[in-house]
Amino acid sequence: MENKKITSRDVDFAKWYTDVVMAASLASYTSVKGCIAIEPNGYAIWEKMVSILDQKFKELGHTNVQMPLLIPENLLRKEGELVEGFAPEVAWVTEGGSNKLEERHCIRPTSETMFSDYFQKHVKSYKDLPLLYNQWCNVLRWEKETRPFLRSREFLWQEGHTVRATSDEAEKEVYDMMDVYKWFHHEILAIPSITGKKTEKEKFAGAEYTLTNEALMYNGVSLQAGTSHYFGQKFSRAYDIKFQNKENKEEYAYQTSWGTTTRMIGGLIMVHGDDKGLVLPPRIAPRQVVIIPIGKTDKVMELASKFNKELNDNNIVSYIDKSEKTPGFKFAEAEVNGIPLRLEVGERDLEKDNITFTRRDTSEKIIENVNINIVEVTRLLLDKIQNNLYEKALKRREELTFEAHNLDEMKEILENHPGFIKADWCGSEECEVKIKELKGCKSRCITEDKLIDGKCVCCGNDAKHNVIWGLQY
């Protein structure tokens, strides 16, 4: 094991972030710019995210499919806004073997195109609808500035694509899926994200509107982690996706798409992590409990094995650290890796029939009798940790949510400490652009909340919306 030193979170947040990624062995750099190697610890988190979300999607009637990695240029160009939005960041394949291609193909930055092409061929009647598809795959976007998990060129994600016969059904889908993301963030990741509509300027290229899930990181910067788009008939018109309705009339179908990515791993790090390293909420932790035997007597080892088996038999993922390291080393390693709960089984404790739990989130030590119901006690502690992490993150979010009535106040907040800034807005793009000139502060989402004073924070005219603003990753 290498020496793992982590820069303090409050000294240099950016450095702290990459230190944690490396120290917890989540990912490492490769020879390809912006493309990381996701290592076992990192991939295990993603696998757990996949399994939980995948189950949820399926419960709601979606099925998984797989579309091509390559998109022919003419297909991509059919929807103008999509092309404009993604053109600067697509990679092109121009040769196959030793031959130049007749038509270049881009490597998918997103798959609306290929799904629409597929739907065009397969949607004929209202009886074919709805089609509720999802794919787990990698996509490529030629980003200029890259950061592990947060903004890599290649990343893993899921993209759901649905076709429905009516706008009502499609819009319900958009909101339902946003609720899934919100549920996932709040209940599983212990991240109190906020949701709302994107402004016209910030919505997905080609969408009628976009719902977003915005999480606030420890340093007050916002991370968009889950979006759900309503396309209406925009893509069906561009790709000619028509069906015959019950009245035997031709109609364009209504589409949606929704996605979330490996950047949620970055979110987990930046919301819960601390100066010791990663902190994982129990419900997303691939390994929830580490059992550390201290001393090698038969009694210690037998007890450790017994606890391990009981926990695993009851769907709590635990493991015994049997390595030759000293206990101190094992403690530190479990901490940097974010294991939520540690159970120490040691000779000294056993003389008094005790065992010791240590919580990762609070460092609190809990001494229990060796004869307790290990499953019950562990389950209770894991729940406490999960709840505490959520409460802490919520408190942080509330502390870092400010109200602004004018540009000067906004500026002061941004300079003093970034966070979510609630401010009223007239709805004009002109004001949105002006606000962005303040250190790159962007609209995060339009809230459903009441207006603060009814005046646009920028121009002072009558406001239409209450909006959350902030810096973003």
Add this chain to the structure above:
RNA sequence: CGGGAAGUGGCUCAGCUUGGUAGAGCACUUCGCUUGGGACGAAGGGGUCGCAGGUUCAAAUCCUGUCUUCCCGACCA
């Protein structure tokens, strides 16, 4: 893509100014001894200095180009 910094065993870095046989700590291997917050002793293995050119009798060191990473900015669903 602009401005700045950096690339030397797995990691952190020294050496470069003033070219002359590649160094340290940690990590790793073996043996011994240990185990309640990153143990200890002894003996070992491993790098050709990001990559490609150039200058030179000689390049980690000087020059040019290039790639990668980090920071700031621009850009970014």
